[in-house]
Amino acid sequence: MDTSFIPDLPSGPLDLYRKRASFNWKEMKVVLEGEEGIKYKSIIWKTMQKDPVFGRGSLPYSLDEYREVTQKRVRRLVEYNMNSLAQNSNIETAMAWNQAILMYDSALSAKYNLNAMMCAVALIQTGKPHFQELAQKFENLEAVGCFCLTELSHGSNTKAMRTTATFDPQTDTHLPLPGILVGDIGMKLGQNGLDNGFVAFNQVRIPRESLMDRTGSVTKEGKYVTPFKDPSKRFGAALGALSGGRVGITDMCTTNLKLAVTIAIRYSGVRRQFGPTKGEEIPVLEYQLQQWRLIPYVAATYVMHIASRKLFINFSESTMAQLMKDRSEKQANLGKEIHAFSSSSKPLGAWLARDCIQECREACGGHGYLWVNRLGSLRDDNDPNCTYEGDNNVLQQQTGNYLLEVAREVQRGKKIESVMGSLDFLNNMKTIVFHTFNATTESDVMDPKVSIAAYDWLVVYLLKESSHKLERELKSGKDAFTARNDSQAYYLHSLSRAYVERTCLEWFYNYCTDPTLSPGLAQVLIKLCALFGLWSLQKHLTFCTGPISINHILLVPFISSELMSPCQHVTTKSGYISGPNPADIIQSGILSLCSQLKDDAVALVDVFAPPDFVLHSAIGSADGQIYQRLYNAMLQTPGSVERVSWWQDFVDKPERGSRPLAKL
Amino acid sequence: MDTSFIPDLPSGPLDLYRKRASFNWKEMKVVLEGEEGIKYKSIIWKTMQKDPVFGRGSLPYSLDEYREVTQKRVRRLVEYNMNSLAQNSNIETAMAWNQAILMYDSALSAKYNLNAMMCAVALIQTGKPHFQELAQKFENLEAVGCFCLTELSHGSNTKAMRTTATFDPQTDTHLPLPGILVGDIGMKLGQNGLDNGFVAFNQVRIPRESLMDRTGSVTKEGKYVTPFKDPSKRFGAALGALSGGRVGITDMCTTNLKLAVTIAIRYSGVRRQFGPTKGEEIPVLEYQLQQWRLIPYVAATYVMHIASRKLFINFSESTMAQLMKDRSEKQANLGKEIHAFSSSSKPLGAWLARDCIQECREACGGHGYLWVNRLGSLRDDNDPNCTYEGDNNVLQQQTGNYLLEVAREVQRGKKIESVMGSLDFLNNMKTIVFHTFNATTESDVMDPKVSIAAYDWLVVYLLKESSHKLERELKSGKDAFTARNDSQAYYLHSLSRAYVERTCLEWFYNYCTDPTLSPGLAQVLIKLCALFGLWSLQKHLTFCTGPISINHILLVPFISSELMSPCQHVTTKSGYISGPNPADIIQSGILSLCSQLKDDAVALVDVFAPPDFVLHSAIGSADGQIYQRLYNAMLQTPGSVERVSWWQDFVDKPERGSRPLAKL
Structure with a gap:
């Protein structure tokens, strides 16, 4: 097997374990990620590393800075035409594109994809010609789309939205749009490179042509029309454009697992503490407790890598079949199986990553608690995976209901032949x-x-x-x-x-x-x-x-x-x-x-593991020089060894009791 | 029972549940927290609320801003002489002081206590007269102490520290101190109001009088002397000054439980989603799944409140007995029992709070993911409780070893009469x-x-x-x-x-x-x-x-x-x-x-629940007006409805493919 295109890892304290490995890691990489995928990710990361816009710091951005730099980075992805090498027909390159950006920063991935993919695809799926041009503009960042998906008081129960649209035949299209307030929802716990906003409509007129009305429209006379006879099918179809979300999140969580275990395992291979004799201390990876805390998550990472890949392949096939108007029972069943599986693989992935990141944080002790080691931003960025595209607990009910249905069919004598094989x-x-x-x-x-x-x-x-x-x-x-x-x-x-x-x-x-x-x-x-x-x-x-x-x-x-x-x-x-x-x-x-x-x-x-520039964790660095890198990161933090600007506060001494307490 | 000093809570959507309650919450409060404690906390919080230095914003501080405002707040605590009402002899007021500050911001509590308590007490315990004056200065913030406790490559294994002190009889006291580098360790995941730094010593001379040498010293001739015959006892005694840490953390975690369940339960009582009929939606607290996720943590909060209180009382008695030089077997056993119990109550509290905060975050959905609702900073601030004062997993070993020892004593026929009753x-x-x-x-x-x-x-x-x-x-x-x-x-x-x-x-x-x-x-x-x-x-x-x-x-x-x-x-x-x-x-x-x-x-x-000003969570507000408060918080965030300063970026359109990708 040719693995010459994969560079060697730098020598250092991790050599101890690398020499003990029972297998060739480069061969494993080629088997699991594919030569095309590996090469493609390498090109993306090299391009990013050369460009100062993608530079990394040792302090987090302020909210405004983070928004600005993420916007600039999205521009760059377009200017480099980064996804040009990704081919939907090639699973490795199609997944590599997402993973490369996700590993760098999931907010950047979300900001790029929500506009160029989700918004554009939703427009294309309307089938309306005047939306196709807008979709193209979204893809090229000549226009920016945004999704209005929920209400302040509604999340999971999308059916019960209270924003109502009343058709007014007197005006049908022409007036400007007062009564709209657009704003930012403020600081989130993570993914702050992505700007989430709100929009308030108060008696706003919207032209009839602007309706995305593939599943339900209004005629010029004000009559509601829909191609669906069954309202519950219409509802399902309206959500169809979003069905890839859970597939994407399953892979996003898998990516977070990869980053977290890399940091914690490398750290554990270098970090020494205590030992059986008074002499040298031993790496903490030698401790059964540390192994028991971390190695099952390494196993989970491998299992989820394969599961996510298989789900992605089947989802791609299913999407293609839909585009080809394949209305066979096999495709209908595959669609249901994907729905049921992804409704529990998204929760499984999100919770595995949540627990893994936290275990890694704790297993890296106080060093895990430093921002420069990335486990904190991983935790914050992974967290909403438990919530969006369906709250994990609510979503799992979809799977349960589906399984009960399948079991009843088996009872009735039906033989199950599931495309993904999960039900047989x-x-x-x-x-x-x-x-x-x-x-x-x-x-x-x-x-x-x-x-x-x-x-x-x-x-x-x-x-x-x-x-x-x-x-x-x-x-x-x-x-x-x-x-x-x-x-x-x-x-x-x-x-x-x-x-x-x-x-x-x-x-x-x-x-x-x-x-x-x-x-x-x-x-x-x-x-x-x-x-x-x-x-x-x-x-x-x-x-x-x-x-x-x-x-x-x-x-x-x-x-x-x-x-x-x-x-x-x-x-x-x-x-x-x-x-x-x-x-x-x-x-x-x-x-x-x-x-x-x-x-x-x-x-x-x-x-x-991605290159150090992408992993962005001092204690997770490939050479295992964790202390030197940590110390450097501290010294490189602006102002870390300077006197603070407000040092006068330390010179002026307070007087105890000089201010009165409030009355009860 | 007089509960007239406790103000009523504001009317609103939570009235629904408040009217259904089977007990009088004010009576419960007086029984659990004591009249003195409640009044004292109220005075502290009213004082803070009147002072702009304690003002709350809708965006997090930058690292430097947070450090500065926390320093100013510590000053104020001294100027108000805030702990003047706390009496060690009164358990309610002694605990109320800590809890009041912890509920506001645990970094402020840590910054105040590490200086005024930990550093000062460590100096006092040396018994050296010239340190007593310095301790007094620490308490009054006329000087600031800092703790140097670990090494970059050492945490739990304090015995194996590699920083060495070599005595030089030629100079004994007189030279200045080149070779010291002091710096900041940078951004942590939480508690950033507290500045953690590092100090590097390179061939530094330290005057002999500056040694904190109650447990081991150096004579003028360079000979090491110690009052302890057994080196392992000396080691235990040197750590003695830090033994209150686990007791304090147990209460800190209990405080975090109180804050988190308040936010999530109030939110769940107001938030409505779905319903059995097509009409009105029902509060999510009505769902079995939501109850099952949250109410056990309410129970845990009550259990930990009582446990933490009992631990604190026994620890105070034990400390007092030590000061009184009580060398009875009962006191020795109590000391061991407190050590064993706190070595597992600190992990239990830290993990319960960790899991509770996360469950509350997820149970509050996307709203839980907004910074203004506080669950994120609670998570980040609670996180190091799993690590400092002994990594949870390492610490638990202390308890296990002790229990095995006690069991062996029982086997040998000894009758156990434990002071706290945990072993009988x-x-x-x-x-x-x-x-x-x-x-x-x-x-x-x-x-x-x-x-x-x-x-x-x-x-x-x-x-x-x-x-x-x-x-x-x-x-x-x-x-x-x-x-x-x-x-x-x-x-x-x-x-x-x-x-x-x-x-x-x-x-x-x-x-x-x-x-x-x-x-x-x-x-x-x-x-x-x-x-x-x-x-x-x-x-x-x-x-x-x-x-x-x-x-x-x-x-x-x-x-x-x-x-x-x-x-x-x-x-x-x-x-x-x-x-x-x-x-x-x-x-x-x-x-x-x-x-x-x-x-x-x-x-x-x-x-x-503390007052809204202290809880600082839009969705956890006492009046249950969660949507109005969220919307206000968004609008009050600086710049939330303004055009961003870098809007030119949106006007200049990128050209797809205008920049070349890197070569493999």
């Missing part, structure tokens, strides 16, 4: 419910198939419990809305989470066991797979231990939308897990895998 | 190990005694497993250092966590069931107690389900420091939990308690 195991759900955990030793659980089988059972179990819970709530007299809400905390949200983890795990397992993969790479990937499986499964173990009741006659559907008849025979079996403590061998397996992977950990993050 | 249950550990979970219905688990009993078993179980794990590691040939490290992830860190949760739960239970408490208040507090117990216990359930092995002859210690003899008879019993699924009734109990408490939630946060 449900065809066996009637037998899966009888399976039990059959690993008895630590070495048994090293096989990822053990975790996949446990997830098969878990998803089926949670489907069954969710369904029963819903029926109990309905039976108790609650309306459908309340019954569904009262079944979320227990069990629907766990069901969505288990489903998406199971799917990501299985996809990664299929990837690692592909016979075309070189054995040297497969060996370490399969360990990551096993680790992710056990570590994720561990959080659900309580579900696996209790006894469960099963309808005696299994041909009677155990998932039904009807209330259960009270005379049905129900029996109890012990849970999935029983006998010698599986929780114990699972935890031992996790710790053992962490220990086996600790010498590979630095090479594993080298695979995904 | 271990006297029964030989019988506790045989206990089983005996609740069978949801209503059974509403009694907090069920959770306390489960924790009794859990701590004993984890003690046993930790001890066996340690022995297995030693037996496998590992040295003591490695064996201890390899027993942290499993089980020692869980042991520390279970111990501190159990103690906080029991203390709170004792508080709620005190017969002097009015029944109206007791009724709601006992629900909070039950909720905290079940919710905390739930995270450990996996430990409770597996079968455990028990030495056949129980008189043979099951916790021993010696390796187990291989011929010992071992039997297996089923776990603490078996039979009909307890995990199910625990989760049902949690959801039921959340539902029972949702109408009290707003009143429960009103009890601890």
